[in-house]
Amino acid sequence: MSHTITFYKYQGAGNDFVLIDNRNLAFDAKDEVLIERLCDRRFGIGGDGLMLLQGTKNFDFEMLYFNADGREGTMCGNGGRCLVAFARDLGIIKQQTAFLAVDGRHDAEIHDNEVNLGMIPVSSIQRDGEAFVLNTGSPHYVQFVQDLQQLDVYQAGHAIRNNERYAQAGINVNFIEQEGLGYFVRTFERGVEDETYACGTGAVASAMSVAIKEELFGNVEIPIRVLGGQLQVSFNREGNNFTEVYLKGPALRVFEGTIDIS
Numbered sequence: 001m002s003h004t005i006t007f008y009k010y011q012g013a014g015n016d017f018v019l020i021d022n023r024n025l026a027f028d029a030k031d032e033v034l035i036e037r038l039c040d041r042r043f044g045i046g047g048d049g050l051m052l053l054q055g056t057k058n059f060d061f062e063m064l065y066f067n068a069d070g071r072e073g074t075m076c077g078n079g080g081r082c083l084v085a086f087a088r089d090l091g092i093i094k095q096q097t098a099f100l101a102v103d104g105r106h107d108a109e110i111h112d113n114e115v116n117l118g119m120i121p122v123s124s125i126q127r128d129g130e131a132f133v134l135n136t137g138s139p140h141y142v143q144f145v146q147d148l149q150q151l152d153v154y155q156a157g158h159a160i161r162n163n164e165r166y167a168q169a170g171i172n173v174n175f176i177e178q179e180g181l182g183y184f185v186r187t188f189e190r191g192v193e194d195e196t197y198a199c200g201t202g203a204v205a206s207a208m209s210v211a212i213k214e215e216l217f218g219n220v221e222i223p224i225r226v227l228g229g230q231l232q233v234s235f236n237r238e239g240n241n242f243t244e245v246y247l248k249g250p251a252l253r254v255f256e257g258t259i260d261i262s
C-alpha cells in the first residue's frame, strides 16, 4: 500500500529539521525507524531532527521533538524556534504564542523571520574539571578553548560524549571562544552524533557559562555566533539562578514536499 506524507523543511541558524503538521495524529510518533529514515540525508529528506506539531489543551500547540536517530529527544531550542515559525505559517498563531514542549511551557514572539523563544530557568551548574555542565532543556557540557576554528569538534566532542561519565545518557558538547563583543560556539550533538551547524540549548548553556566565568549578573545579553548563523541569548542572573531566559535567532522555511513511505 502506498502512503505519502507531506513535510516541511525548516532551518534555524543551520540547525535543520523535518516538520510535520500532525494535528490529525496520522503520523505514528513511535515509529523510530521511519523518523530515522526521514532524517537521513541520503535515504530520506535530511535533518538534524524531526518535529511533530500537535494540538493540545490550554496551549496553541504541542511540540514533539525527535533526534536524527529516531528517538524522542529532550528540548531543542532551534527546533522550538522553527516550530513557532511553522505554526505562524500554518495560521495557528500570529506574533505571539505559548506552546507545550517536553520540558513544559514555552512563550515565544516572532518578527518576520526572527523568533525569540523563552527557555526554562536554570539554577544548577556543575563543573567537570574546567568545563561547565548544565541542563537548559537538554544536557550540555561547555568547554572554553582557543583557536576554535581549527579544532576537530567531531573528534573532541565524540570523545567527551562517549567517556565513562556521559556514555550512557549522552551529552551535547559545546566548545566556546570569545570573539569581539560576543562568542563563537561549535557543538557536537547527542542523537545526531556529529557536529551540527547550531544548537540552541547549547548556545544558552554556553552563554550561562560565560556569565559564570566572567561574573556577570543582572540582565545579560550575549551574542553567540555558530557555524550556521547568529544567535542571541539573554537572561537575568541572580546568584546562580538564571530566569527570563531567551534564545533569539532566524527560523526559515527551506522547502516543502511529499515523500512516499510505503
Ligand SMILES: N[C@H](CCC[C@H](N)C(=O)O)C(=O)O
Binding pocket: 015, 067, 073, 074, 075, 076, 077, 078, 079, 138, 139, 171, 172, 189, 190, 191, 192, 198, 199, 200, 201, 202
Ligand atoms: N539542536 C538542539 C539540541 C537538541 C538536543 C539533542 N541533540 C539532545 O540533547 O539529544 C537545540 O537547538 O537545542
